[in-house]
Amino acid sequence: MDSFLIKGGVPLRGEVTISGSKNAALPILAATLLTAEPCIIRRVPDLSDTRYMVKILESLGATAKFEDGTVTVHAKKIKGYADYDLVRKMRGSICIAGPLLARLHKARISLPGGCIIGARPINLHLKGFAALGAKIKIEGGYIDATAKKITGGSMFLGGRAGPTVLGTANVMMAASLGEGITVIESAACEPEVVDLANFLNAMGAQITGAGSPTITIQGVTKLHGAEHEVIPDRIETATFIIAAAATNGEVTVKGGRADHLRAVLDKLNEANVSVERKGADMVVKRKGKLKPVDITTLPYSGFPTDVQAQMMSLLALAPGISILTERIFESRFMHVSELARLGAEIEIEGPSAIVKGGKPLSGAQVMASDLRASAALVIAGMAAKGSTQVNRIYHLDRGYEKMDEKLKQLGARIQRVEGS
Ligand code: EPZ
Numbered sequence: 001m002d003s004f005l006i007k008g009g010v011p012l013r014g015e016v017t018i019s020g021s022k023n024a025a026l027p028i029l030a031a032t033l034l035t036a037e038p039c040i041i042r043r044v045p046d047l048s049d050t051r052y053m054v055k056i057l058e059s060l061g062a063t064a065k066f067e068d069g070t071v072t073v074h075a076k077k078i079k080g081y082a083d084y085d086l087v088r089k090m091r092g093s094i095c096i097a098g099p100l101l102a103r104l105h106k107a108r109i110s111l112p113g114g115c116i117i118g119a120r121p122i123n124l125h126l127k128g129f130a131a132l133g134a135k136i137k138i139e140g141g142y143i144d145a146t147a148k149k150i151t152g153g154s155m156f157l158g159g160r161a162g163p164t165v166l167g168t169a170n171v172m173m174a175a176s177l178g179e180g181i182t183v184i185e186s187a188a189c190e191p192e193v194v195d196l197a198n199f200l201n202a203m204g205a206q207i208t209g210a211g212s213p214t215i216t217i218q219g220v221t222k223l224h225g226a227e228h229e230v231i232p233d234r235i236e237t238a239t240f241i242i243a244a245a246a247t248n249g250e251v252t253v254k255g256g257r258a259d260h261l262r263a264v265l266d267k268l269n270e271a272n273v274s275v276e277r278k279g280a281d282m283v284v285k286r287k288g289k290l291k292p293v294d295i296t297t298l299p300y301s302g303f304p305t306d307v308q309a310q311m312m313s314l315l316a317l318a319p320g321i322s323i324l325t326e327r328i329f330e331s332r333f334m335h336v337s338e339l340a341r342l343g344a345e346i347e348i349e350g351p352s353a354i355v356k357g358g359k360p361l362s363g364a365q366v367m368a369s370d371l372r373a374s375a376a377l378v379i380a381g382m383a384a385k386g387s388t389q390v391n392r393i394y395h396l397d398r399g400y401e402k403m404d405e406k407l408k409q410l411g412a413r414i415q416r417v418e419g420s
Pocket of ligand 1: 122
């Protein structure tokens with residue numbers, strides 16, 4: 001397993017260009033199953049997760065090509081079965097369920113199982129499918145969904161932690177190719193849901209309200225091929241902005257969307273970090289001494305849970321007490337014990353992490369546990385004195401395209417060490 005070897009203490013300087021959004025690309029790639037015509041998806045980040053999704057599409061019978069960030073998919077004839085081995089490795093693959101149900105009126109998919117940040121149930125996905133007229137059976141760890149036809153329907157998709165992003169995506173895709181009108185209440189408002197709706201509408205779907213808590217879909221009998229460019233990755237953008245601030249550097253972030261990051265930019269401003277907009281670019285640097293802030297993760301447009309770990313690394317450097325409360329996932333503090341190995345003083349109290357910031361960090365061996373925790377450890381390692389080795393960075397390769405190369409271009413002393 002590969003590791004990153006980082007020599008900390010170097011302020012990042014220069015320009016970095018943001019890649020396409022992993023969390024927009026995955027459901028959009030799944031949506032290509034809704035038509036027998038070819039689709040071309042551009043600005044797809046080259047990640048293990050996106051490569052894996054292309055493999056899943058091929059295993060279902062589609063032909064696919066992934067070259068220079070463009071994926072061409074032709075799902076002329078497909079089967080409705082995705083086995084355990086395929087689905088368990090990537091939770092995002094659950095979003096093939098909606099397209100398979102709509103196109104074939106049946107889907108047999110392994111339950112995705114949980115992951116390190118939480119149980120990751122799919123009850124709301126299934127509630128949505130049932131509201132569209134599907135019959136759902138769960139046995140042997142598989143979901144069997146069948147529907148004589150997709151009849152449309154109304155549903156409330158809010159769960160214990162608010163809306164579901166992939167649940168909204170799944171139901172929107174299933175409802176697009178069918179009869180009747182579907183109204184999703186408490187729909188997720190994330191930009192990735194809007195991007196998917198735009199792609200589906202380009203295929204001939206009739207979706208209104210995406211980006212708001214109420215999405216209406218008028219089912220159509222056929223969807224055609226389409227071309228689409230994926231939005232930039234707002235979580236990668238936030239990660240690089242925070243890395244620039246944490247190393248006390250000055251970085252121009254290119255190709256990101258500041259309007260997708262209002263909550264993050266607001267909290268960074270409060271922490272005394274300036275993110276100045278120059279056209280479409282964002283120029284990041286500290287305004288002075290870092291200040292502590294309190295953060296609660298919320299559904300969009302609140303502070304994103306996918307930026308909580310990275311922000312914790314920054315706030316470990318801000319003199320004073322910061323409180324980060326995680327309201328979306330039940331165990332998304334795996335990075336805390338690793339940050340403590342770098343000298344951070346953090347206590348967990350229920351859903352909150354109390355950060356006593358301001359002590360300088362010093363390098364150590366640390367273990368990545370999930371995608372965003374890995375990013376947090378890389379940020380902390382670059383801000384720490386001395387050397388840090390971040391192990392198991394395959395977690396990072398799932399969701400960040402060429403992170404080490406991009407950081408090297410900004411002056412970071414980071415190298416990938418091939419693992420055993
Ligand atoms: C998406 O996951 C993202 N993944 C996650 O990003 C992100 O953290 C999450 O949305 C929240 O923003 C992709 O888009 C591939 P949810 P998703 O369904 O859709 C509960 C990353 O780092 N819930 O919005 O799977 C669930 O337990 C990843 O890029 C139910 O209770 O998340 C959680 O508490 C990590 N029942 C909350 O809702 C359900 O049926 C939000 O989950 C579904 C979800």
